[in-house]
Amino acid sequence: MGGIFPPRSPSAGMAWGKSNDLIILVAEDDENDAYMLKRAFEKNGITMPVHICGDGEMVMAYLRGEGKFADRNAYPFPRAIITDLKMPRCSGFDVLKWLQEHPECNLIPKIVLSASNQPADVVKAYQLGANAYFTKPSTIAELCQIVELVYKFWTVAEIPSLPTKC
Numbered sequence: 001m002g003g004i005f006p007p008r009s010p011s012a013g014m015a016w017g018k019s020n021d022l023i024i025l026v027a028e029d030d031e032n033d034a035y036m037l038k039r040a041f042e043k044n045g046i047t048m049p050v051h052i053c054g055d056g057e058m059v060m061a062y063l064r065g066e067g068k069f070a071d072r073n074a075y076p077f078p079r080a081i082i083t084d085l086k087m088p089r090c091s092g093f094d095v096l097k098w099l100q101e102h103p104e105c106n107l108i109p110k111i112v113l114s115a116s117n118q119p120a121d122v123v124k125a126y127q128l129g130a131n132a133y134f135t136k137p138s139t140i141a142e143l144c145q146i147v148e149l150v151y152k153f154w155t156v157a158e159i160p161s162l163p164t165k166c
Contacts, residue, residue, distance in 0.1 A: 022155050025078035026052045027059045027095055028113075029087040036140060037082070037113070040147040043140070051075060056090030059083070060098055063105055065165035077164050078108060080154050085114040085121060096128035105166035109154055113146070 028034040085092035117135040
């Protein structure tokens with residue numbers, strides 16, 4: 001007799017151990033923060049593709065499949081976005097707003113990872129469609145905990161089929 005949860009079909013969303021399916025697009029302008037985030041993925045044994053863009057404009061080009069991002073073998077469409085808020089040229093708020101204006105792509109899970117813990121920033125991020133908001137921690141151990149939590153959640157959660165570009 002089974003447990004309280006029905007067995008997952010192979011085609012139903014993501015399953016544990018299919019790490020290559022959870023392609024993450026990161027919007028982070030600070031090279032040190034981007035490096036620490038990549039290290040946190042590595043320390044958690046997460047080997048899925050992580051693509052880092054230095055600002056929101058680059059994120060939008062990636063999602064639209066423009067320029068070098070047209071090669072979806074090298075730059076596959078993401079299954080989740082982790083974005084900083086305060087970036088030059090185009091902020092994380094701008095990315096969230098742009099995604100709202102493109103409903104076919106607004107289904108992508110959006111996680112904010114920001115140095116700001118200002119209540120107004122948290123509220124605005126959620127109003128613009130963020131699915132989660134984390135304040136950047138001060139230690140790699142804390143960042144590893146956040147990465148593990150995000151990874152476990154989004155590899156088990158059902159995510160609808162996504163387009164190949166916005």
